[in-house]
Amino acid sequence: MEVQEAKNMVCAAGKQLLKEGLVARTWGNVSVRIDEDHMVITPSGRMYNELTPADMVYVNIHTLKFEGSIKPSSELKLHCQVYKTRPHINSVIHTHQMYASIVAAAQKDVEITDKEQQRILGGTVIKAAPYALPNTKKITVETAKSIEASNAALMSNHGAVCIGTDLEAAFTVARTLELACASFIESRKQAAA
Template identity: 40%
Template sequence: MNPVEKAKEGVVSTAYSIHKEGLVFETWGNVSCRPTDDRIVITPSGIPYEQLKFVDMVVVNIKGEVEEGRWKPSTELPLHRAVYEARTDIRAIVHTHSICATAFAVSRQDIPVVVEDQAQVVGGPVKIVEYAQSGSEELAFNAVKALGKDGLAVLLANHGVLSVGSDLPSALQRCRIIERNAQIVLWSKLLGSPFLLDPEEVARLRNCFLNNYGQKNNV
């Protein structure tokens, strides 16, 4: 199977996961993958997740022109394109509207690091992106700026989560962990003020994850 066809399978499977796990609702949220330098595979606009199939994936070139597919691409294509253009290390993007993380986005507060999994997989707080309308070039510009050279996830103000990675499983894992961490922060605020992990400890945990955790190289 060629890289584009393989990417279509990965994007569909990731889209099913975010829907099944309640990280997105109805037809909102989107997923993409960049299997080669000049091709992006992205979910179509406004098709219910339950109906999504391999053949519904949209293939666009780096300029955003549709090369393959029967549907319009996600309206967040400008955001995906801008991130891929700015960061050659990124090969996959998952955008969710999960509830607890979005509560932080609505409050325009970063999600701090309180447990090891966010430290390990995100490597720091999830920072808030300056507000712009969804689907706009302005939102794409603001998100790229907030991600910087090595950011792995940001919160789109009054909107949701944008997670990136070197592949789809790592971008998906980040979305899950961000939502879990956001829930823990919210619950801990009911008990008092959560103790945050300090930046040195976060860096140590991230480094340990990249070099020592599990059976393979992490990203």
């Protein structure tokens, strides 16, 4: 994939996250892998609705070095870790989506019973990574571990990370995770009633 094409895609995806409410409270971040060594990721501390493709940052996955004067998302280490450990994954989305965030705050693993959701999410359990402060080595390692065997993980008191073979697949994972977490919450309410 061309760098420019990736920048256009990642920029549009950032706006799409906002539109779909997947980053309702605070900003998330999106990246696309371009080749074995590089990715393009959304920048740090920008309003998504003001982003242009030129604001997207080209980063080396192994050295974390980036091109230009715009800083990459502060959660780039997590993205790089996923690309290093999951060779078939070419897109990572970190969201603060509502239902997944509620379940993440409770630090609960989510059992997936629906067959179609299992296929999309890549397993029968979506793990909640233990709590760790943002931008720390611990959060990178713990989250990457929780997503080793599936396409999504919850980040305790924080949000979710959703991955896919391409950007569209990662979005489908994020939407499906939201449905799965909504029904998980509903089933617990019924169990408690």
